[in-house]
Amino acid sequence: xxxxxxxxxxxxxxxxxxxxxxLQSVPGVEVCFVAxxxxxxxxxxxxxGLTADYTLADVPRPDILLVPGTPFPQAVTGDPEVxxxxxxxxxxxxxxxxxxxxxxxxxxxxxLAGKRATTxxxxxxxxxxFGAMPVTERVVRDGKIWTAAGVSAGIDMAxxxxxxxxxxxxxxTAQLIIEYDPQPPFDAGSPDKAPAPxxxxxxxxxxxxxxx
Amino acid sequence: xxxxxxxxxxxxxxxxxxxxxxLQSVPGVEVCFVAxxxxxxxxxxxxxGLTADYTLADVPRPDILLVPGTPFPQAVTGDPEVxxxxxxxxxxxxxxxxxxxxxxxxxxxxxLAGKRATTxxxxxxxxxxFGAMPVTERVVRDGKIWTAAGVSAGIDMAxxxxxxxxxxxxxxTAQLIIEYDPQPPFDAGSPDKAPAPxxxxxxxxxxxxxxx
Numbered sequence: 001x002x003x004x005x006x007x008x009x010x011x012x013x014x015x016x017x018x019x020x021x022x023l024q025s026v027p028g029v030e031v032c033f034v035a036x037x038x039x040x041x042x043x044x045x046x047x048x049g050l051t052a053d054y055t056l057a058d059v060p061r062p063d064i065l066l067v068p069g070t071p072f073p074q075a076v077t078g079d080p081e082v083x084x085x086x087x088x089x090x091x092x093x094x095x096x097x098x099x100x101x102x103x104x105x106x107x108x109x110x111x112l113a114g115k116r117a118t119t120x121x122x123x124x125x126x127x128x129x130f131g132a133m134p135v136t137e138r139v140v141r142d143g144k145i146w147t148a149a150g151v152s153a154g155i156d157m158a159x160x161x162x163x164x165x166x167x168x169x170x171x172x173t174a175q176l177i178i179e180y181d182p183q184p185p186f187d188a189g190s191p192d193k194a195p196a197p198x199x200x201x202x203x204x205x206x207x208x209x210x211x212x
Numbered sequence: 213x214x215x216x217x218x219x220x221x222x223x224x225x226x227x228x229x230x231x232x233x234x235l236q237s238v239p240g241v242e243v244c245f246v247a248x249x250x251x252x253x254x255x256x257x258x259x260x261g262l263t264a265d266y267t268l269a270d271v272p273r274p275d276i277l278l279v280p281g282t283p284f285p286q287a288v289t290g291d292p293e294v295x296x297x298x299x300x301x302x303x304x305x306x307x308x309x310x311x312x313x314x315x316x317x318x319x320x321x322x323x324l325a326g327k328r329a330t331t332x333x334x335x336x337x338x339x340x341x342f343g344a345m346p347v348t349e350r351v352v353r354d355g356k357i358w359t360a361a362g363v364s365a366g367i368d369m370a371x372x373x374x375x376x377x378x379x380x381x382x383x384x385t386a387q388l389i390i391e392y393d394p395q396p397p398f399d400a401g402s403p404d405k406a407p408a409p410x411x412x413x414x415x416x417x418x419x420x421x422x423x424x
Binding site: 012013014017018020021024031032033040045047048049050051053100120121138139149150151152153155156159160163168169171172173175176177178179180181182183184185186188189190191193194195198199201202206 | 225232252257260333372381385388390394397405410414
């Protein structure tokens with residue numbers, strides 16, 4: 001089962017790496033990193049490069065598509081070539097998935113029209129401009145489309161997807177390999193749990209950026 | 213505050229990327245990826261490359277050191293040059309940290325002698341051969357040394373470290389940015405929670421590999 005993870009300059013790395021780490025542990029899953037051009041793509045704040053081993057043309061029919069997010073959604077929504085590839089491969093995927101604002105990429109490609117979907121909490125409103133129905137849940141499945149909330153939610157989504165496709169034992173095995181027994185030292189991981197001033201500060205800082 | 217994350221061929225990518233994503237969101241933290249040579253390092257199962265922008269010599273006095281793990285601990289424990297760098301930078305770090313079997317790297321460098329530490333559940337026994345005291349906890353702090361359990365535990369460790377160094381608000385902000393409100397669909401993330409046959413199968417598959 002071929003999984004294509006899209007890379008691009010400006011991506012948020014954990015969006016891609018959470019699901020990658022879960023999926024690569026499943027026997028029979030092949031994970032490949034794909035970009036418009038082969039070679040290094042730089043992360044959102046330029047502190048890290050990841051290598052795309054394959055071009056979009058190299059991977060025309062992945063079974064699973066994963067589009068990671070970015071604080072700069074135009075990096076995907078403003079790239080016609082990438083949007084066309086998303087649209088094309090979605091036609092034949094088993095599962096089409098996104099993490100964080102990667103959902104805006106799926107949406108801009110037309111894939112989420114009329115679909116229930118989620119994204120980073122700061123970007124939920126932006127989904128409506130593409131005709132998607134925003135849902136405040138950590139992982140949302142609508143038919144063959146799975147969308148995850150912000151950044152770290154991709155781990156939960158990937159485990160759910162592996163459970164659906166390969167059975168509970170495969171997902172539990174992946175979970176135990178990555179020892180995913182979360183014990184966050186604070187309880188501030190969603191806007192309804194975090195202190196209000198922190199929520200407000202992030203809305204101020206990133207709110208406009210994430211509108212697709 | 214300079215954070216050096218060690219890269220090497222064979223590393224488990226999420227070990228590095230969980231903490232990176234937390235730390236890079238904190239104002240005043242500079243994260244750099246360091247390796248014996250500048251350039252691409254390939255992940256544990258060769259499906260992805262990450263770029264080291266800096267050599268060990270480029271980063272002689274990081275404030276925070278992070279050593280990620282690997283299914284092949286010899287990649288670190290068998291590299292005298294990397295061990296010497298770990299030993300040298302540890303002398304002046306504010307915090308020395310590891311994720312997963314990265315602890316075996318710290319241990320082989322002599323940093324964990326007589327210290328309480330943790331690592332991936334499959335590698336806990338191996339810590340004793342270097343004089344460390346294995347602890348079955350997700351995040352262990354002994355003085356300025358923080359060690360995290362397997363792979364995903366680095367996220368929890370980084371949040372705890374940020375809380376300690378920069379205060380609760382900084383950690384809560386980082387947690388909310390990455391929307392870390394975990395909701396794993398299964399409860400199999402530690403050997404005492406996962407089904408026994410899955411624990412046994414992973415011991416069989418990886419147990420010998422992870423002995424340092």
